[in-house]
Amino acid sequence: MRVFFTILLFLSTTLFAKNRPEIAREETKESIKELFKKNEVTYPSEIFLRALKLEKKLELFVKKDGKFQLLKTYPICASSGDLGPKRRQGDLQVPEGFYHIHHFNPVSNFYLSLGVSYPNESDKIFKTGRDAGGAIYIHGDCVTIGCLPITDSRIKELYTIASDSLKKQKKIPVYIFPCDFNSEKCQKELKNYPQHSDFWKNIKEGFDYFETNKSLPKITINKKGKYIFK
Numbered sequence: 001m002r003v004f005f006t007i008l009l010f011l012s013t014t015l016f017a018k019n020r021p022e023i024a025r026e027e028t029k030e031s032i033k034e035l036f037k038k039n040e041v042t043y044p045s046e047i048f049l050r051a052l053k054l055e056k057k058l059e060l061f062v063k064k065d066g067k068f069q070l071l072k073t074y075p076i077c078a079s080s081g082d083l084g085p086k087r088r089q090g091d092l093q094v095p096e097g098f099y100h101i102h103h104f105n106p107v108s109n110f111y112l113s114l115g116v117s118y119p120n121e122s123d124k125i126f127k128t129g130r131d132a133g134g135a136i137y138i139h140g141d142c143v144t145i146g147c148l149p150i151t152d153s154r155i156k157e158l159y160t161i162a163s164d165s166l167k168k169q170k171k172i173p174v175y176i177f178p179c180d181f182n183s184e185k186c187q188k189e190l191k192n193y194p195q196h197s198d199f200w201k202n203i204k205e206g207f208d209y210f211e212t213n214k215s216l217p218k219i220t221i222n223k224k225g226k227y228i229f230k
Helices: 002-018 020-038 121-126 152-165 184-190 194-213
Strands: 047-052 057-064 067-075 097-108 111-116 136-139 173-177 219-221 227-229
Touching: 020 067, 020 097, 020 111, 020 152, 047 152, 057 152, 067 152, 097 136, 097 152, 097 194, 111 152, 121 219, 136 152, 173 194, 184 194, 194 227
Parallel strands: 047 173
Antiparallel strands: 047 057, 057 067, 097 111, 097 173, 111 136, 219 227
């Protein structure tokens, strides 16, 4: 009898988890509609995500008239590690660099989650351990070891927007920076980590390109792991 109830509990939990995207969509459809209407943007539209670690912000940009504009900012409610890139498995670091959403997880332990394509080729070149690590997600709840949690209520909205945006784009870019390079607080804080200065100088080129053009650069990675922007 105990085995029967265990199986029943497992099946009911699994079925409920599989319905999370549908539940999220139903709960957020009106707020999403109002958000896009308020900003005079067609839904769905092409989107872009930018995370700023020091400021604990996940910014959602949407394309309008060929340029990206800020649509909404989600607070990152928990963090681990320090400023600086992730270089090995278990270092607790949130990655820094240029990625995209490569996995939609409807049965996450953290309600719903969006997988970030870490490690990229640059990360693999610069890794300091045998394994660069992985399993980096934007997810619900408010706990983390190297991920970007934004609470259950916010991931419901973002997950829905992101999944619908795939009707307009093949990949959803995710850029992760140590901080807003244009702020005095950022520049002051970066001085505490001189070991990362060359890396930050490189990724700042991508940050500046977006700030100037409100569009995304074409990015390649050379054999030394350096990002090239065009």
